[in-house]
Amino acid sequence: MKFGQPSTLPRWAQLSVLPVLNLLAALLVTGFVTWLIGEDPWECLQLLVSGAFGSGEGIGYTLFYTTGFIFTGLAVATAFHAGLFNIGGEGQAYLAGLGVTLVVLAFDHTLPPLVLVPLCILAAMGFGAAWAFIPGWLQAKRGSHIVVTTIMFNFIAYSLMLYLIGHHLIEAGSQNPTTREFGHNAWIPALHQLAAGVGIELPNTPLNLTFIMALLACVLFYLLVWHSRWGFQLRTVGVNESAARYAGINVSKTIMLAMCISGALSGFAAINELLGSTHRMNVSFTNGVGFVGIAVALMGRNHPVGIILSALLFGGLTQGGLELSFEKPVITREMIIFIQGLIILFCGALENLFEPFIAGLFKRKEDK
Amino acid sequence: MTDFAIELAGISKRFGAVQANRDVSMHIAKGSIHGIIGENGAGKSTLMSILYGYYQADSGSIRVNGREVRIRNSQEAIRLGIGMVHQHFMLVDTFTVLENIVLGAEGGLLLKQGMEQARAHLLQLNRDYSLEVDPDALVGELGVGLQQRVEILKALYRGADVLILDEPTAVLTPQEADHLFCILRALREQGKTVILITHKLREVMDITDAVSVMRAGTVVGNVRTADVDKEKLADLMVGRKVSLKVDKAERTPGAAVLEVRGLSLTDARGVKLLDGLDFQVRAGEIVGIAGVSGNGQSELLEVLAGMVEPTSGEIRYHGKDLLQEKSSQPRAALYRQKGIAHVPEDRSREGLVKSFPMFENAILGYHNDKTISRRGLFSRQALLARTRDFIRQFDIRPDNAQLRVGLLSGGNQQKVVLAREIHANPDLLLIGQPTRGVDIGAIEFIHRRLVELRDAGKAILLVSVELEEILALSDRILVMAGGQISGEVAAREADTVSLGLLMGGHKQ
Numbered sequence: 001m002k003f004g005q006p007s008t009l010p011r012w013a014q015l016s017v018l019p020v021l022n023l024l025a026a027l028l029v030t031g032f033v034t035w036l037i038g039e040d041p042w043e044c045l046q047l048l049v050s051g052a053f054g055s056g057e058g059i060g061y062t063l064f065y066t067t068g069f070i071f072t073g074l075a076v077a078t079a080f081h082a083g084l085f086n087i088g089g090e091g092q093a094y095l096a097g098l099g100v101t102l103v104v105l106a107f108d109h110t111l112p113p114l115v116l117v118p119l120c121i122l123a124a125m126g127f128g129a130a131w132a133f134i135p136g137w138l139q140a141k142r143g144s145h146i147v148v149t150t151i152m153f154n155f156i157a158y159s160l161m162l163y164l165i166g167h168h169l170i171e172a173g174s175q176n177p178t179t180r181e182f183g184h185n186a187w188i189p190a191l192h193q194l195a196a197g198v199g200i201e202l203p204n205t206p207l208n209l210t211f212i213m214a215l216l217a218c219v220l221f222y223l224l225v226w227h228s229r230w231g232f233q234l235r236t237v238g239v240n241e242s243a244a245r246y247a248g249i250n251v252s253k254t255i256m257l258a259m260c261i262s263g264a265l266s267g268f269a270a271i272n273e274l275l276g277s278t279h280r281m282n283v284s285f286t287n288g289v290g291f292v293g294i295a296v297a298l299m300g301r302n303h304p305v306g307i308i309l310s311a312l313l314f315g316g317l318t319q320g321g322l323e324l325s326f327e328k329p330v331i332t333r334e335m336i337i338f339i340q341g342l343i344i345l346f347c348g349a350l351e352n353l354f355e356p357f358i359a360g361l362f363k364r365k366e367d368k
Numbered sequence: 369m370t371d372f373a374i375e376l377a378g379i380s381k382r383f384g385a386v387q388a389n390r391d392v393s394m395h396i397a398k399g400s401i402h403g404i405i406g407e408n409g410a411g412k413s414t415l416m417s418i419l420y421g422y423y424q425a426d427s428g429s430i431r432v433n434g435r436e437v438r439i440r441n442s443q444e445a446i447r448l449g450i451g452m453v454h455q456h457f458m459l460v461d462t463f464t465v466l467e468n469i470v471l472g473a474e475g476g477l478l479l480k481q482g483m484e485q486a487r488a489h490l491l492q493l494n495r496d497y498s499l500e501v502d503p504d505a506l507v508g509e510l511g512v513g514l515q516q517r518v519e520i521l522k523a524l525y526r527g528a529d530v531l532i533l534d535e536p537t538a539v540l541t542p543q544e545a546d547h548l549f550c551i552l553r554a555l556r557e558q559g560k561t562v563i564l565i566t567h568k569l570r571e572v573m574d575i576t577d578a579v580s581v582m583r584a585g586t587v588v589g590n591v592r593t594a595d596v597d598k599e600k601l602a603d604l605m606v607g608r609k610v611s612l613k614v615d616k617a618e619r620t621p622g623a624a625v626l627e628v629r630g631l632s633l634t635d636a637r638g639v640k641l642l643d644g645l646d647f648q649v650r651a652g653e654i655v656g657i658a659g660v661s662g663n664g665q666s667e668l669l670e671v672l673a674g675m676v677e678p679t680s681g682e683i684r685y686h687g688k689d690l691l692q693e694k695s696s697q698p699r700a701a702l703y704r705q706k707g708i709a710h711v712p713e714d715r716s717r718e719g720l721v722k723s724f725p726m727f728e729n730a731i732l733g734y735h736n737d738k739t740i741s742r743r744g745l746f747s748r749q750a751l752l753a754r755t756r757d758f759i760r761q762f763d764i765r766p767d768n769a770q771l772r773v774g775l776l777s778g779g780n781q782q783k784v785v786l787a788r789e790i791h792a793n794p795d796l797l798l799i800g801q802p803t804r805g806v807d808i809g810a811i812e813f814i815h816r817r818l819v820e821l822r823d824a825g826k827a828i829l830l831v832s833v834e835l836e837e838i839l840a841l842s843d844r845i846l847v848m849a850g851g852q853i854s855g856e857v858a859a860r861e862a863d864t865v866s867l868g869l870l871m872g873g874h875k876q
Binding site: 223228233235236240243245246247248 | 674697699723
């Protein structure tokens, strides 16, 4: 028997009460800061929520941002189940964007959409996977710590893309560091266009088919991790490497494969952004989607349902925050990032802040 | 009456639905060695945690030296002269012995002054109890036995008159255990009181003056050691008759299943861990490998299971050298496929994934088995059905296939591993420390299963540091010392004395 008190909190409370309390705590601190800079916190919160969920258009944008966060969240979670902390989702999404762009620029006037788009998806997955494979290989074969290497690879990716866009891929004669607009064959249809086809009218937003792919990916992720042989090996390696060796599991191969899948999932964030919305690549298109994925996975406890919910939260925060900063010039984009940071702090780093307190409440109730 | 160092009266403690202690009373005489014995989960550790202030009892009272006390935390326990040596040591590896001992009791703002005093005190304690610990050695470089003595010193340094030792011999070799017992006797002579928590009957008989037997949270007997024998204690512990002898008939072994030739393993520093081993294991026999732990037995098992590549030699299995086989999968998977099952020595680190439910642990290593997958996905039903079979056949408790394995007792965890490895119907079973940390009722069961396997014509290679176990189960005994086989004895002719000599490295 071990010493020390085991957690007495039931599982459902761990999964529901704690995240909600953490979220409220983050909002409370945000409210205080909002009050400090002279705004009405309650009004700001209302603006934020109605901006994200108050209109069809708002919801469309929210779900568009959610799509990217689901993919990068799943990416982080995949690596996490193998015991790896992949901080490199940002760089992997970036490189995936390069793969997509190269394919599009070469073929967007020759190949039909039904060929071109799948090809782009393969390119995104391949480039993302390749960029994640190198740190994975270094970890598995050389013992270089994956956290350090993936961070470095984010910087390398950023510099590489800056160079490539600035010197090679930039639209001729343009002053902006972006490529030319992609041909229509490479556009993934937005949901409002598809809905219009069957006579349903949806507001015009960049929400596109990638969202459906994200939901499918969640189902696949669940089956793969918890119901497949490979997922079993992945989780075994993640929690007990000695047991994995004992069981005849190829540990280094599992680690490398996990990183490749992680990178490939990050690649879909580039698909969502480039083929679903901007239809051209610019220098800052990833915009932190890989980093938010870390928070999404942490808060979603590496489970697809949790990841969808927390991706929705961060999606709403992004969209609602943008609306809020239109309405209230004092609340800048930085302020929104500040709120995100608080949520990550409370839900990630201080995950069990309220646990002893809640556990005490449960215990008292039980004793009665 | 103040003859008692500790008196516990009517102690009860409940964790949720589990009644860990129920109306426990015992008197521990001053200057005695008092054993507390019971199966895993009988409530021994909980009781001691209450005495040491980790938990508060729901009801009942504690008297120390005749005075009723409330012990709210371990500082109060220490102030009352109660010291504890944990099963898992609480030491800082990168500190010296001296630094570890003063840690938390530095005695003043400036370290130097306190250190000098501590050193003098420590040397005194060292002499009094013949502990033989170098105060300037780095703790991380000491062996397990010495680290344990550092823990004892730590408690004594803080003025402990009552010393609680929680399963102290679980991590020790027989020699180290003997040395520990010498130290405990020296402590008793100096008037200290020792409480020894254990589930090994031999230790209780060897060293204690009195013993409290616990079962299912209650005390089922407070007896003087001189008045009982092992069988009586075992019956009390388990609550029914148990036989410590293993019934097994003579049997003529068949053809060699495993034949090892010139097997050597050299580590990165050039140390020979295995040094030219030659032996065979035949169908229908149990070959026991005896030896002080750390003489190459663990490495031998790992090499034979395919987890470690040997430096040279041959591993012939059914006549073919396994090391010559080419395969894209790891060796451990290949060997298992060929019918070599392995119950590892360290089941919680290697044999199980504690955070996984029982039904996933039931397929660890056999997850590529075609019968449990359908279209690339595991059939949850097949897994659960297999696990329920294991639970039924091996009487695993609690009988919940969805339960996390880490929540099972040591004995039941071992049953999960054993059930899984036997289910594969192997030709050769490698088994290390089959009953380490396993309670008596389960030991009997596991031993019976091993003999059944042998009678079914399987070859079994048994590694154990428990000589009694080796003697009870084996048909032939090999003794390992310094990575070599120092001798072979037929089980009929073996006794602890001759084996002990071979274990010490005296060649035949």
